[in-house]
Amino acid sequence: MSAETMTKSASILHCGKYRLTLNRPLVMGIVNITPDSFSDGGRFLARDQAIAYARKLVADGADLIDLGGESTRPGAPPASLDEELARVLPVLEAVVGDGVPVSVDTQKTEVMRAAIAAGAAMINDVNALQAGGAIEACAASDVAVCLMHKQGTPQTMQAAPRYDDVVAEVSDFLRVRAKACEIAGIAANRILVDPGFGFGKTVEHNMTLLRQLEKLKALGYPLLAGYSRKTSLGAITGRPVDERLAASLAAALIAAQNGAAILRVHDVRETVDVLKVLGALGEC
Ligand code: 9MG
Numbered sequence: 001m002s003a004e005t006m007t008k009s010a011s012i013l014h015c016g017k018y019r020l021t022l023n024r025p026l027v028m029g030i031v032n033i034t035p036d037s038f039s040d041g042g043r044f045l046a047r048d049q050a051i052a053y054a055r056k057l058v059a060d061g062a063d064l065i066d067l068g069g070e071s072t073r074p075g076a077p078p079a080s081l082d083e084e085l086a087r088v089l090p091v092l093e094a095v096v097g098d099g100v101p102v103s104v105d106t107q108k109t110e111v112m113r114a115a116i117a118a119g120a121a122m123i124n125d126v127n128a129l130q131a132g133g134a135i136e137a138c139a140a141s142d143v144a145v146c147l148m149h150k151q152g153t154p155q156t157m158q159a160a161p162r163y164d165d166v167v168a169e170v171s172d173f174l175r176v177r178a179k180a181c182e183i184a185g186i187a188a189n190r191i192l193v194d195p196g197f198g199f200g201k202t203v204e205h206n207m208t209l210l211r212q213l214e215k216l217k218a219l220g221y222p223l224l225a226g227y228s229r230k231t232s233l234g235a236i237t238g239r240p241v242d243e244r245l246a247a248s249l250a251a252a253l254i255a256a257q258n259g260a261a262i263l264r265v266h267d268v269r270e271t272v273d274v275l276k277v278l279g280a281l282g283e284c
Contacts, residue, residue: 011222011261014189015144016121018101020063022222025256025275028064028103029057029268030228033087034071034079043086050091058100061272064122066264067091068105072126074158074198074231084111092118103146109133116141122192124224124264126150126199128177139185146192146224147177151200158231161200167212170195175219192262194224197251203232210251213258222261227251229266249274 011022020026033050054065069087070079079087088104088111095102096119103122104115109131112123120143128147129135138145149170151161163169174193181191195209195216209216210227217223227233233247234240245267252263252271256278265271 012189013144013192013222013261014142014187015064015101016119016142018121020101022261024279025260026063026262027061027268027271027275028066028224028262028264029054029060029062030264030266031057031065031067031091032071033067033069033091036071046087047090051094054091054095054102055098057268058098060269062100062268064101064103064262065095066103066105066122066124067095068124069111070106070108072105072199081108081110084108085114089114089118092120096120103144107131109137112137116143122146124148126196128173129181130177135181135184135186139181142190144190144192145181145186146194147174147181148194148199148224149173149196158200161202161205163205166201166205166208167215170209171216171219174216174221178219178221188221191221192224193219193221194226197225197227198230198232201232203235206230206232210254210258213255213260217259223259224262224264225252225255225260226264227255228264245270253278 013020013022031050031054057065067088069084092102092115101121103124104120105124106112107125107127112134122144123138124146126148129145178191178193182188197206228248229241229244233244237247248267249270252265253274255263256275263271
C-alpha cells in the first residue's frame, strides 16, 4: 500500500503481529533500561524492575511499550553492543509474552536483528535506519519502523542547531528516509515518521515543529511525537526534569491536536486521561 492510499482510509499500522488502528492517538510508554533508570543493585534486579515497570505502564493504559538500552539524551555516553543487548533482551523477552506491542529503541543493526528475533513489533531508531544493514534487517521482518529526524549526534547535537527552514528540512529528510525504506521493501503501512523534538533543535525549532506538525503529516505517514520531560520544556518552564509533568501533558495535547498518531511518554496514566478529555470533545 502506498503512503498516499494510507492517508485516505483510516490508517492501520502493521506492527509485527499487531494491527494498530490509528483512529485515536496511541500512547507509547517509555522504559529506559540504562544504569541511571533502575536500581544499582545488580543486573537481575534492574531487569526485574524494568519488567515490572513496563507492566505498570501497560496497566496505566499504554498501547505500546518502547524499550531502550542506550540513552539518547544530549551528552549521554554510548553503550557498547554487548551492554545494550544485555539490558534490552531479557526485558523484551518477558514483556513480548504479555500481549502488548513492544518497540525497541536502538540505532544498532545487531540489536535490531536480535530484537526482531525476540519478538519486537517495532524498531524505533533515532538515526532513521541509516546504519549499515539496518533497513535490510527491518525489511526482512514484519516490524513497524519509526524514522526520526536529528541534527548531529547525542554528544554534539545541542551545541548550535541551525536550519534555514526547520519544517521543510525535517520534512525533506523524513521523506527521503521513508522512500528508502519503501524501496527496500518496508511497506508504507509499517512506517512512522518523527520530527525528533530536542534532537539538534532549539526551543524555537521545537515549537515551530510542534505548531506545524500537520505539515509533516502531509508526508502521508503516521507521526510519532516525543516531547515528554524534554529539556526545551525545562527551558520554557524553568523546571527540573522531575517537575515537567504539566508541561509534558500540554505538549502531548498539542501534538495530538496537531495530528500525532502516537505519543511517546513517560507519564502514561496522566497522558491517557488528557487524551480521554480530547476524545470526549470528539477531537480525536
Ligand atoms: C529514544 N527517543 C528519545 N526521544 C525520542 C523521540 O522524540 N522520538 C523517538 N522516536 N524516539 C525517541
